[in-house]
Amino acid sequence: MIFAKPIRFVYSKFSLTIPIVAAFILLQQPLNAQSGNTVESENSSPIPVQPIQPTQPENARPLDPQNSLLSLQGGQRLMTEADNAIASENYELANQKLQEARQIFNQLSNFHSQLAASFSGIDNRLADDQRTKALNTAQMRDQATYQLALVHRAQNQPELAVPLLVQIISSQQPTRDLGKKAYQQLLELGFVDIPYPRSSGDGQPPASSQSLK
Secondary structure, three states, rough: OOOOHHHHHHHHHHHHHHHHHHHHHHHHOOOOOOOOOOOOOOOOOOOOOOOOOOOOOOOOOOOOOOOOOOOHHHHHHHHHHHHHHHHHHHHHHHHHHHHHHHHHHHHHHHHHHHHHHOOOOOOOHHHHHHHHHHHHHHHHHHHHHHHHHHHHOOOOOHHHHHHHHHHHHHHHOOHHHHHHHHHHHHHOOOOOOOOOOOOOOOOOOOOOOOOOO
């Protein structure tokens, strides 16, 4: 009974010291999953890493263009659904579908552009093919953006249409057909006041291009 308290005190102190020392040792080890330097004991042997085999090979298939949203066909399908919604004057649904289509075309364009840059100077044929796909999907993105701007106009939301129209002009350049249409929309909204292209005659602006059909 005389040594009960000192022993309890030493045991308590020892039990607190072990976790502290262990934590300190762990903190000295670098947590780098990509590092090739691993700490092994003298008797340890490397653990063989087996490649992961898919248990269901049918799930390890490439993207299905007809069903995947991340595809040209997926974006075009959304554009068709948006056209149907516009025809029935369901502008909320059309807005949603056009937003989704615009995002998909933009992602595809970025991905193809990145691949084109990666293979430039390595395989020019592949790089040119990816660059062409990037331009085509960017054109579809701008068309979806233009249609979305018209939907905003139909909903009396010109403040949402203006930024989209400016983006189209920056992407397309004012000399291209879609760029001219976007500028005409800005003119009709009163955001700009000089017609383009300016005619050499009486300077009358072209006819309105606001049409969702």
